[in-house]
Amino acid sequence: MQYEGVLRKMQTEIGQPIQYYMVFENDFLNVNQILNKEISINFIKYQCLNCGLDKPIYRQGFCKSCFFDIPSAGDWIMRPELSTAHLDKEDRDLAYEKKVQLQPHIVYLANSSNVKVGVTRKSQVPTRWIDQGAHEAIEILEVPNRYLAGITEVALKNHVGDKTNWRTMLKNEIVDENLVDWRTKLKQYIPEEALPYFIDANTETHLDFPVLRYPKKVKSLNLSKTPSYTGTLIGIKGQYLLFSDDTVFNVRSNEGLYISMRINS
Structure with a gap:
């Protein structure tokens, strides 16, 4: 199963545990359902959340020119x-x-x-x-x-x-x-x-977060620097995906990146 689109912060629903959703233009994924599964994330391009252009993201999912112009920033x-x-x-x-x-x-x-x-x-x-x-x-x-x-x-x-x-x-x-x-x-x-x-x-x-195991050390994944990553998802907390090798991925800080994500197992 594969998903593709621009990253935005995960939507959430209060529950025991909290439910997380990744929402793309033509699809959405309940992230809780892929806990303990291997997933691959690949960076394809930038897509500013305001202008939609393939320009490096500056802050909050916006390119530099949009960040200093739009009222929501x-x-x-x-x-x-x-x-x-x-x-x-x-x-x-x-x-x-x-x-x-x-x-x-x-x-x-x-x-x-x-x-x-x-x-x-x-x-x-x-x-x-x-x-x-x-x-x-x-x-x-x-x-x-x-x-x-x-x-x-x-x-x-x-x-x-x-x-x-x-x-x-x-x-x-x-x-x-x-x-x-x-x-x-x-x-x-x-x-x-x-x-x-x-x-x-x-x-x-x-609040009760869906985490199977917490990392002992944390290694932050930056898709702009490491455009491809594969790991087993073991938890979701805040806006972070937690993986079994102690890698953590902050979805919100990567807003505006267009990615593909494949569920391998």
Whole structure:
């Protein structure tokens, strides 16, 4: 069985365990169903997720010219505190920015390699936690726009992490934390204008990833440098495929690469 198309981040569905899907233009694959099977991945060409041209991918699946032009790659995506749509100020496309920024956002704590603070649109819960490989997460605030979420994240990351150690996450070297206690402890650092949106009463969400065995060491596969790879799939966590030889493949960081993938056994 063979699949071909441009890589995009895997779609997910909450479950016990989480279900993963690779979606191509004319086909899709439930990745859980090929656990313990040998698969071959071959890089064919680049295909920018915006213009569709065969140009080297710069960041987020876009070629360099698209990355610095399109509204969906503005600086406020990675740094939500830079959002300005609530002030009616345009960055690249005000209509797009209002659509994305002026909707409910969640400030959360997640535990993937350590406890970290993060921001996501409410519509992306729990997808964002799954993509980060978090085995537990909890909401702290629900705010009406991205700016309030961003300034809260900036304030809290002085007292808790804001990055995931992806190697630790993939090796599953994790410690369970009481995120309710963390949330209570961090409340005092929330900016005054965001404090009315604090969520007092909710519980942790626990996530179960489809992994047969975690790698002891991790070797990252970069298809631009190693255009062909064959290995036995033993797990999926975050946006990573885990293989029996300790190779790991980050599907999201390879968005915009056009590949073929064959299921060998």
